[in-house]
Amino acid sequence: MLAVLGPGAVGGLIAALLHRAGEDVVVVARPGSARRILTDGLRVRSEMFGELTAMVPVTTAVPPGSAVVLAVKSYGLPDVLPGLRAAAPTEVLALLNGLGHAETLREVPNAVSGSVQVEASRDDGTIVHRGQYLIVNVPAGGAARIAEALRRAGADVRVRGSEQDILWRKYSFLAPTALLTSWTDLPLGQALEHDPDLTRGVVAEVAAVATADGWPATAQDLDAFLRRLPATMMSSLQHDIRAGGPTELEAIGGHLLALGERHGVPTPTLARVVGELRSRVSA
Structure with missing residues (x-):
């Protein structure tokens, strides 16, 4: 199972695309967000992928043994770390902005830090994806299962180089x-x-x-x-x-x-x- 932890603009876009591609994916969200997604789904308006509403399964805890796309904001990382560690994920691909989180994630088994290049925001509950690009960079030798799933979902996945x-x-x-x-x-x-x-x-x-x-x-x-x-x-x-x-x-x-x-x-x-x-x- 794939789990997208942090269904904001970027995480929500990724989760919706994975779901559309037929992947076994679940969104991990806070209770309030989980209730909203359960009712309304993830609504996407994309210049690249078109418009879609994905009724992605939702949970408030990372499923044990799942492969996790970590897409929270940097300031939200401390809140989700305990649950992420407890789930013993088989893979974690972190797509956070900045550099400092990479050192923090050293304590999470099977975690690597990559990056995503995309312009996405929320507009009245809808994820708005601008432009014709969704590029996910993955360190060589890490998060291979997630990388393949993202490719199948339509992302431009590039496996290259070190985390730094x-x-x-x-x-x-x-x-x-x-x-x-x-x-x-x-x-x-x-x-x-x-x-x-x-x-x-x-x-x-x-x-x-x-x-x-x-x-x-x-x-x-x-x-x-x-x-x-x-x-x-x-x-x-x-x-x-x-x-x-x-x-x-x-x-x-x-x-x-x-x-x-x-x-x-x-x-x-x-x-x-x-x-x-x-x-x-x-x-």
């Missing part, structure tokens, strides 16, 4: 994308042009921290990559700040500042952006 390679490959562009779109509250294309000096500072400091942490990157390459992304892209951090609920600011921005301090890399621009976002979130 996969996590930094996403984090290097996720961090500036999330921070700049959230700081400006604009789509990525406009956010990159809003304050060119600040954009250059953020990109250069992210590249410097990545290099110091063992994942070589240049500001030029990272800037070029960001400008190839859809100009209309908005980040999940941006959506969460708008909604006024918990955010992944610390997992994305706070962790960068901590890494910079650990490696002796100056990060004044990142400190300004993260500091202003912290004030906005706590206001």
Whole structure:
């Protein structure tokens, strides 16, 4: 059995696609969310997969021995860890943002950290998937059963490299994308042009921290990559700040500042952006 732990925008999209593909899948959710999904199913509106409503089975606990797609937000990880460990999963593929969770998951048997590239959000209970991509990166030698199931469901699954390679490959562009779109509250294309000096500072400091942490990157390459992304892209951090609920600011921005301090890399621009976002979130 496959279990998707965390049926938010990303986890819900994955669970709905697995169910549509005929996989033996269950959603693991909190009681309130479980009741809603049991009644209404997972409603998806996707530019890539079309519209569907998946009546996925729901539970509030990870089934013992299942293969788990872990798709909670980083701030929700401490709440689900005890139940995840107790279930003794045969595989765990974590698709969380940031880097810090990988060390925490070392204590969970058969767990590996991958990444997902997708633009998905919730709109009045419906999962909205924008764009023509759903890319799941899986470390070599890990979560093979989950990887095959995701392929059958229509995801572009890429098995390559180590956890650190996969996590930094996403984090290097996720961090500036999330921070700049959230700081400006604009789509990525406009956010990159809003304050060119600040954009250059953020990109250069992210590249410097990545290099110091063992994942070589240049500001030029990272800037070029960001400008190839859809100009209309908005980040999940941006959506969460708008909604006024918990955010992944610390997992994305706070962790960068901590890494910079650990490696002796100056990060004044990142400190300004993260500091202003912290004030906005706590206001």
